[in-house]
Amino acid sequence: MIDDEEVTCCLxxxxxxxxxxWLEDELRQRHRRPGRPRALRVRxxxxxxxxxxxxxxxxxxxxxxxxxxxxxxxxxxxxxxxxGSAHDARSFAARSRQVRYLFHALSSVLDxxxxxxxxxxxLDEFARRCVALGDDEARDARVRLEFFMGQLLAASVAxxxxxxHLAYGLDATPVPLFSRGPSKRSGLCATDPxxxxxxxxxxxxxxxxxxxxxxxxxxxxxxxxxxxxASREPGRLSSFPNLVVGLALGRPGAEPGATALRxxxxxxxxxxxxxxxxxxxAYSGALAETFHLPxxxxxxxxxxDYRVEQLGCQANSHGAVxxxxxxxxxxxxxxxxxxxxxxxxxxxxxxxYRARIAARRAYALRRKSGPDxxxxxxxxxxxxxxxxxxxxxxxxxxxxxxxxxxVSPLLPAALLCSQSAITIAPDVAARHAxxxxxxSEEWARNYATLRNTIEGWNxxxxxxxxxxxxxxxxxxxxxxxxxxxxxxxxxVAANLRKIEAHQQQLANxxxxxxxxxxxxxxxxxxxxxxx
Numbered sequence: 001m002i003d004d005e006e007v008t009c010c011l012x013x014x015x016x017x018x019x020x021x022w023l024e025d026e027l028r029q030r031h032r033r034p035g036r037p038r039a040l041r042v043r044x045x046x047x048x049x050x051x052x053x054x055x056x057x058x059x060x061x062x063x064x065x066x067x068x069x070x071x072x073x074x075x076x077x078x079x080x081x082x083x084g085s086a087h088d089a090r091s092f093a094a095r096s097r098q099v100r101y102l103f104h105a106l107s108s109v110l111d112x113x114x115x116x117x118x119x120x121x122x123l124d125e126f127a128r129r130c131v132a133l134g135d136d137e138a139r140d141a142r143v144r145l146e147f148f149m150g151q152l153l154a155a156s157v158a159x160x161x162x163x164x165h166l167a168y169g170l171d172a173t174p175v176p177l178f179s180r181g182p183s184k185r186s187g188l189c190a191t192d193p194x195x196x197x198x199x200x201x202x203x204x205x206x207x208x209x210x211x212x213x214x215x216x217x218x219x220x221x222x223x224x225x226x227x228x229x230a231s232r233e234p235g236r237l238s239s240f241p242n243l244v245v246g247l248a249l250g251r252p253g254a255e256p257g258a259t260a261l262r263x264x265x266x267x268x269x270x271x272x273x274x275x276x277x278x279x280x281x282a283y284s285g286a287l288a289e290t291f292h293l294p295x296x297x298x299x300x301x302x303x304x305d306y307r308v309e310q311l312g313c314q315a316n317s318h319g320a321v322x323x324x325x326x327x328x329x330x331x332x333x334x335x336x337x338x339x340x341x342x343x344x345x346x347x348x349x350x351x352x353y354r355a356r357i358a359a360r361r362a363y364a365l366r367r368k369s370g371p372d373x374x375x376x377x378x379x380x381x382x383x384x385x386x387x388x389x390x391x392x393x394x395x396x397x398x399x400x401x402x403x404x405x406x407v408s409p410l411l412p413a414a415l416l417c418s419q420s421a422i423t424i425a426p427d428v429a430a431r432h433a434x435x436x437x438x439x440s441e442e443w444a445r446n447y448a449t450l451r452n453t454i455e456g457w458n459x460x461x462x463x464x465x466x467x468x469x470x471x472x473x474x475x476x477x478x479x480x481x482x483x484x485x486x487x488x489x490x491x492v493a494a495n496l497r498k499i500e501a502h503q504q505q506l507a508n509x510x511x512x513x514x515x516x517x518x519x520x521x522x523x524x525x526x527x528x529x530x531x
Contacts, residue, residue: 002051002067007076010050013492014043017155019148026109026144040098042106044068044080048099049486053493056466058474059486061103065096103482110148111481112141115193118478120180126189145481146266149247149488154270156243156495163240167230167276167446168267168300169454170260170283174198174221174252175487178472181220192478195220196251222483223252225259226491227267228457232275234449241502242453244461244491245272249484256282257291264298274299278450281307288430296375296426301435303447311341315429318422319414320365320379322429324438329382329390330414331407332363340439357439362389362405364437368421375426381416383407394418461494 014020020043027042048064057063068077069086077083086092114131121129133141179192198221227246231238246263260283268274277300283291284304295302306324315322321330323337339356342348348356363382370377382388383395391398391406394417416422436443462470467490475486 001073002055002071002076004073004076006051006054007047007072007079010047010054011043011079013152013155014046014050016158017151019151020046023106023109023148027105030109031105038102039083040068040102041081042102044082045099045102045106046489047080050489050492053467053489054496056468056493059489060474060476061099062096064103065092065099068099069095103477103485107477107479107481107485109481110141110145110484111479112138112145113194113480114138116189117193118191120188120191123182123187123189126193141481145484146248146262149484150266150270152488152492153244153247153495156492156499157245159496159499160240160243162271164273165232165275166240166273167232167278167450168245169228169230169278169450169457170225170263171280171451171454171458172223172225172252172256172259172282173458174219174470175224175249175483176219176221176470176472177478177483178476179220179478190220192220192483194251194478194480194483195222196254197221198223198252221252222249222480222487223254224249224487225256225263226454226457227260227263228454229272230278230450230453234445237505239506241498242457243495243498244457245270247488247491249480249487255290257286260286261291261294264295264300268298274301276301276303276446276450278303278447278454280451281305284310284431286431288427292430292433293427296430302433303436303443303450304432304434305447306340306432306438308341308344310432311344312337314432317424317428318419319416320422320424322432323360325432325434326360326437327365327379327424328360329363329365329407330416331390331392332360336360336363353439357437360437361440363407364389365416371426377424377426378421379416379424380421384420392417457494460498461491466497467491467494 020041023042045064045068048067049059051067052059052063065086068080068082069084069092072080072082084091084095086095112133114133116126116129177192177195179190179195181195181197182188182190182193198218200218225246225248226244229240229243229245231240231242246267248259248263248266250259260279264274264277277295279302281304284306286292292302304325311324313321313323314325316330317327319330320327321332321337322328323332324340336356336359339348339353339360343350343353365379366382366385368378368380381392381395383390383392383398388395388398388401389405391401393399436446461467464471468474469487469490475483477483477486
């Protein structure tokens with residue numbers, strides 16, 4: 001039997017989210033059929049599935065039937081308006097039909113896809129039987145699905161007191177499906193056509209590599225774009241746990257920038273204040289108009305890494321050069337410009353690289369003001385000011401500076417060298433600009449914290465002993481909407497587990513810090529004394 005307290009906790013979470021009443025209204029509007037009224041309520045079904053997820057069990061509809069009609073006390077059944085029992089095989093089959101009917105009706109409200117599911121058809125028949133949805137209809141369904149996801153995640157996070165300032169990690173992770181992929185040899189479609197082949201290289205879509213060879217497929221899967229909160233103080237235990245605060249599903253590699261932007265907008269609409277955002281190289285190659293510029297307009301500060309072809313000088317404006325996200329004097333030596341490229345090529349050591357990154361600071365433009373409401377920033381030459389960082393013939397006052405580097409000005413002089421300041425528009429090299437100097441210790445510390453947080457979360461929720469997100473046999477439903485319901489409940493259960501672990505860490509903070517500071521001595525001469 002399931003304890004009544006667990007039912008109370010899960011039901012309270014669902015009531016905080018507000019999705020049960022919202023889905024009941026949607027079902028009443030869409031499923032107006034004659035006949036006997038539906039006896040099972042949405043909140044009872046979602047509560048049963050959430051109980052399975054919290055209990056580390058497989059999310060099967062037969063398991064939800066067992067929970068509702070066999071494992072609840074009479075008091076919990078009364079709270080959930082569950083009537084009846086399943087005392088034999090016949091009654092259990094009847095109750096199972098109730099559960100399946102309600103779940104598929106619920107999924108139809110959230111489904112942005114008109115593809116045929118649960119059938120392995122020939123491709124021509126599959127194309128004939130699919131329902132073509134209009135752009136507006138598909139967009140509205142996707143909005144409903146992501147609203148459902150966001151509300152449940154926000155309800156799970158509401159157990160903790162939310163700080164004013166948070167940092168975030170963003171990543172896309174594969175979610176394997178309980179389906180065989182399409183077969184070109186047999187000409188059959190997939191039983192879950194909402195998925196796609198996921199490959200690890202590139203943008204995760206099934207394509208040929210640069211030599212014309214097919215990339216290795218990993219799985220037929222959906223791609224979950226996950227937004228997690230992270231600590232703004234790297235290396236210290238935060239008062240707020242690292243939780244999933246945003247989620248969206250799609251085909252692998254399909255519009256990663258636009259999908260991530262929807263997740264960020266949803267998180268901000270639910271009250272999560274923007275802050276530093278760590279993303280990997282998959283997003284550094286996204287279009288600026290669909291990712292970087294809208295993300296900055298929302299108030300997030302990107303902390304990004306670069307691909308090999310993006311290293312070095314990335315753009316120029318009014319004579320200033322953008323080198324790996326930071327604006328520098330155009331006279332900065334080429335050996336410093338190519339520092340990261342040389343490191344990845346293996347021609348310099350890590351110590352040499354750190355020294356060259358530190359030497360870049362003298363050539364960085366000084367921020368005078370901005371960014372303003374429109375995103376424009378004002379920068380001034382490093383040879384200006386009361387303590388110039390470099391000495392330049394075009395700035396006579398800088399020649400008297402002691403300890404500054406001497407640079408050779410480029411002729412003819414650019415606007416940067418002839419004006420007191422320059423204004424750089426927000427759309428200039430928007431794909432590469434970031435607030436932290438790439439390769440610096442501050443950048444490395446923040447990027448490592450944000451990326452380790454999201455990658456750690458991927459492993460946390462895929463732990464086979466708990467949510468087991470990577471095991472499709474524990475989610476034997478097909479369709480992006482049905483998978484969206486199950487995947488969201490698994491992330492909610494993982495959030496609750498993370499909150500409990502974090503509370504234990506806070507209770508034992510002093511002991512944890514003491515163990516961290518203690519020196520680990522593996523051997524001692526005392527061990528060799530004769531007894």
